[in-house]
Amino acid sequence: MNAVPSGLDPPLKIIDRIVNEVYLSCLPQLNIPTPECNKHFCSTTSPCRRALILLAPLLSVRLVASSWNTAFKNFQHSTRGAFFSTVEDGVYYPHAWHINTRVRKAVLLTRYRVFRTIHSEAGNRGVYLAYDFGGAKGCAEALEVIIKGWVTASDFECQREIAAYSVLSRAKPCRGVPLPWTASAQHDPVCDVHALVLPKLGPTLEDLRELLPDKRFDALMVLTVGIQMIERYQDIHARGLIHNGIKPANICLSPRGSADPPDMLYAIDFGFSTTPDMASESPLPSGHRIDAIGNRRFMSVFAHHGISQSQRDDLESLAYLLSYLFHSSLPWDTPKQHQPHVWRIKMATPPSILFRHMDACFLEFWRDVKALAYAEVPDYDRMRARFVACLEEHETSGVPVEWWDIWGKWK
Numbered sequence: 316m317n318a319v320p321s322g323l324d325p326p327l328k329i330i331d332r333i334v335n336e337v338y339l340s341c342l343p344q345l346n347i348p349t350p351e352c353n354k355h356f357c358s359t360t361s362p363c364r365r366a367l368i369l370l371a372p373l374l375s376v377r378l379v380a381s382s383w384n385t386a387f388k389n390f391q392h393s394t395r396g397a398f399f400s401t402v403e404d405g406v407y408y409p410h411a412w413h414i415n416t417r418v419r420k421a422v423l424l425t426r427y428r429v430f431r432t433i434h435s436e437a438g439n440r441g442v443y444l445a446y447d448f449g450g451a452k453g454c455a456e457a458l459e460v461i462i463k464g465w466v467t468a469s470d471f472e473c474q475r476e477i478a479a480y481s482v483l484s485r486a487k488p489c490r491g492v493p494l495p496w497t498a499s500a501q502h503d504p505v506c507d508v509h510a511l512v513l514p515k516l517g518p519t520l521e522d523l524r525e526l527l528p529d530k531r532f533d534a535l536m537v538l539t540v541g542i543q544m545i546e547r548y549q550d551i552h553a554r555g556l557i558h559n560g561i562k563p564a565n566i567c568l569s570p571r572g573s574a575d576p577p578d579m580l581y582a583i584d585f586g587f588s589t590t591p592d593m594a595s596e597s598p599l600p601s602g603h604r605i606d607a608i609g610n611r612r613f614m615s616v617f618a619h620h621g622i623s624q625s626q627r628d629d630l631e632s633l634a635y636l637l638s639y640l641f642h643s644s645l646p647w648d649t650p651k652q653h654q655p656h657v658w659r660i661k662m663a664t665p666p667s668i669l670f671r672h673m674d675a676c677f678l679e680f681w682r683d684v685k686a687l688a689y690a691e692v693p694d695y696d697r698m699r700a701r702f703v704a705c706l707e708e709h710e711t712s713g714v715p716v717e718w719w720d721i722w723g724k725w726k
Contacts, residue, residue, distance in 0.1 A: 355454045356428035356446040358421070363453025413438040414508060418464055421505045425449075427462060427512065439466045440473070444515070461493075461513040465500065468509045472586030473500055476511065479585035482554050489554065491547045491581050493567075516581050517568030518722060524563055524640065526725040532640040534674065538706040539716040540566070540640060541680070542699055543580040544633050549695040551582065552626045559587040559624055561632045562610045563640065568718045577717035589624065611657050612645060619658035627687035630698075634681050638669050645669075676705040 357363040410416060418429045418441070426449030435441030441464050446457040465473040477499050483489045484498075493514050500509040520540070524530050532540070544566070551558055565584040569575035587609050609618055613635045615628040639645050646668060647660035670677040680698055687693055 356422075356448045356457050357426075357454055361422035361425040363426075363448040363457075364451060365453040365455065410438070414441045414464055414466055417466070417506045417508045418443055418462065418510075421503075423462060423464075423503050423506060423508065423510050424501055424512070427460065427510070428457075429462060433461075440464065440470060447512075459515045460496075461515050463500075463511040463513065465509045466507070468500060468502070470509075473509060473511075475588055475590075476500075476584075476586045478590045479556055479588040482556050482590050483551070483585075485554070489550045491543070491579065492551070493581055493583060513583075514570070516570055516583070517719070519564045519568075520566045520580075520640070521563035523568070523718070523722060523725075524643075526722070529643060531643045534641070535706065535709055535716055536721070537637050537641045537673070538676075538702050538709070539578050540580065541633070541637050541677075541702045542706065543578065544582070544636075545630075545695055545699045545702070547580070547582045548626070548629050548633070549699075552629070552692075555590060556585075557589045557624050557626065558582065558585065558629050559589060559609045559614075559618070559632075560584045561629065561636055562613050563636065568722065571719060576715070577719065578715040580718070612648070613639070616658055616661050619661070623689070625690040626693055627684055627689070627691065630684045630687070630693060634669075634677070634684060637677060638673070641673055642671075674705050676701040 355363075355366070357366055413435075415432055415435050415438070422428055423445065427445040427447055429443045429445045431444040433442040433444060443462040443464065445460055445462045446454075447460045448454045448457040450456055450458065463476065467473070480495050481498075483492050484494050488494055493516060496512045496514070500511045502509050524532065544561070548558065561582075565582065567581045567583055569579040569581060609632070611619075613632045615624065615631040617631075618624055618628055635645060646664045647657045649657070649660070666678055666681045670681065679701055683693070683698060
């Protein structure tokens with residue numbers, strides 16, 4: 316039995332012992348079908364459905380006396396998140412204000428237990444892997460989900476992410492884009508975090524690139540990425556949304572075992588996106604300088620200069636991505652101290668260098684993109700058809716690229 320915390324009032328000490336004993340007796344009855352049968356993700360204040368049934372008799376303790384009822388409430392507050400959890404001991408970050416500490420303070424939104432940090436920035440926003448024990452079988456079949464968290468709802472990326480998913484979820488869902496399980500970021504009062512829950516997808520193209528020899532994609536893989544992302548952007552742009560966020564880490568394989576085609580890719584992370592409500596309705600770019608947003612390695616030249624972004628900028632960024640995947644680097648991959656001048660190198664780099672040793676269809680794609688005017692609707696079908704034709708010339712088996720097979724080969 317766990318040690319009783321010192322300094323507790325007698326009723327609270329008794330309740331603590333009772334809950335510990337009940338918890339230990341519950342473990343065999345829950346029949347968790349995992350190698351670690353004592354792994355639980357819920358807590359006494361946020362129990363999963365199966366644990367709630369077993370812990371229900373504890374609620375009668377509150378009927379003994381008003382002092383016991385108060386002690387029980389204090390117990391819930393003092394131990395929130397500590398019970399039923401062997402996933403994390405302590406916190407990930409030593410400062411209480413840091414979002415990594417906050418999301419591990421308790422169970423998020425009464426059903427999500429964070430267990431891994433994917434990415435966190437400056438302590439005020441982060442992306443996490445979490446277990447969802449809110450299903451019918453509770454901790455026994457806890458699914459893994461993605462949690463995007465922000466310290467404040469007024470966070471720039473939080474507002475844009477919510478606005479983007481609002482656009483993408485209207486009418487027919489956008490293919491190749493994961494939609495959140497909730498309409499907006501929900502606030503957890505105990506952790507004091509605003510959380511958005513998304514389905515977990517497969518590995519990112521950056522994860523896959525790190526496994527490959529020389530960290531390079533072959534021609535078939537790059538062509539497949541081009542075809543898939545042109546399709547994604549055609550659907551995204553048709554809804555009046557500009558992504559502004561392409562990079563290998565923002566493109567994911569479809570979930571393993573899903574009904575998606577084997578070459579399917581998903582676009583993620585809309586924290587830098589612009590929507591019809593944020594972008595100018597004028598056929599001309601805004602007359603005011605716009606803050607440069609996006610990844611400097613892949614953003615368009617116009618974005619570097621603060622010019623309003625439109626469809627052409629997403630496609631220019633895609634061109635840089637395809638070159639990067641094939642060559643494993645870009646001509647402007649310079650030391651950090653020179654990064655403010657990346658745009659100069661981009662403007663000075665001819666397409667013959669950018670797409671050296673690559674098929675001619677990439678040069679044609681580049682010329683089409685650079686010829687686009689602001690907010691001009693690209694001929695997506697023609698762009699995609701070129702890549703498809705080139706892919707068919709390369710292929711001998713007629714079988715499309717299967718991402719999970721490639722992952723399994725090199726993992």
